[in-house]
Amino acid sequence: MSDPPRAAYLRGNLGSFAADMRRMINAPELSDVKFIVGEEKKVVYAHRCILAYRCEAFSAMFAKQHLSCDAKEAEIPFDLSDVQPEVFLAVVEFLYTNCVMLSSKIALDVLTSAVEYGLDELQKLCVDYINSTLTVESACEALQAAVTYRQTGMKDKCLAFIEGHTKVVLDKPVPEIAKEVVCELRLFLLTPEELTFLEAENKKDNFIAVDKIAEVWKFHALKKPSGIAFHLLRRRKGTRPRDHHKYLNLYHK
Structure with a gap:
């Protein structure tokens, strides 16, 4: 009598999965939480379960709201006036897809948010991007961020870049x-x-x-x-x- 086949963990197409998840970013349909972001008060739609399971900071945020208000008040948007909309959307993109689109314009601010939300993997992606795109104009500000967030490798990279230039x-x-x-x-x-x-x-x-x-x-x-x-x-x-x-x-x- 032959042995039963072993169980196997198989992966489908991760690219198509990420693409489908990206379609959910800032989509009003079926969203259950709203954020008012930045000085321009941009509305960003999201899904509590994704943010909460991917990020402990959001989980605590939603739990605190649940304990402090009734069902009607739970629909009140969260006010995030101290972050740029494009930066917050980059964080949301990472939480939904485990990928992020960075540019020199927002990379340092995304790093700040990654530290604030305790997203270690996003921090690493930001640091890798910043290290690989240092310029004479950005090196000093990147050095300041590296010191602030105790990113020793990034600090050494910035100091070497500054010294070399x-x-x-x-x-x-x-x-x-x-x-x-x-x-x-x-x-x-x-x-x-x-x-x-x-x-x-x-x-x-x-x-x-x-x-x-x-x-x-x-x-x-x-x-x-x-x-x-x-x-x-x-x-x-x-x-x-x-x-x-x-x-x-x-x-x-």
């Missing part, structure tokens, strides 16, 4: 040449934990002057940004909010 004048060391650019980093936006990490990393190459880091620690201690240049306190679009930013916001009102 820095014109050496009178045989001066790169940190001295880059001093004026480094002074424009918005260090005041970092949390104390992030600043501690940056301070430890900075000991390796001394790109950032010690007195600049001390100035940021002074701000954290006093919660008073007086005397600090206005543009160094302004959040970059897509920057993840931190608790201490409320002191910066009050300063600008």
Whole structure:
């Protein structure tokens, strides 16, 4: 008597599956949740079950709404005014298809959202894209993001790119040449934990002057940004909010 055939796990056409799932992105039909996204208040339609099972942050968001309101109030859209619609749609695309379309315009902001939503695989895709598309114009901002989100490989890539594209004048060391650019980093936006990490990393190459880091620690201690240049306190679009930013916001009102 022959043995029964073994069970087998077989895959269909993943490409067609992803294409079908992509058709559901921002489709009003059969959607059960809405988001009002960005300053332009763009409506984005989605499906709770997909977002919740793919992302713990959305699962917690929906669970909190379910516990705090009745069935009628559950239809109220979620307000996401601090993210660009194209960035949020990129996140949704990844959740639906496990793929994402990135461009230099949105990659850093998508990375920010990936960190905020705890999407490790999307973070990796963003970092790989940013590393492969660095330009003279984008390298400093990418370096800032790498330090903020503790992406060591991305940080090293940015530093190597900056060093490789820095014109050496009178045989001066790169940190001295880059001093004026480094002074424009918005260090005041970092949390104390992030600043501690940056301070430890900075000991390796001394790109950032010690007195600049001390100035940021002074701000954290006093919660008073007086005397600090206005543009160094302004959040970059897509920057993840931190608790201490409320002191910066009050300063600008």
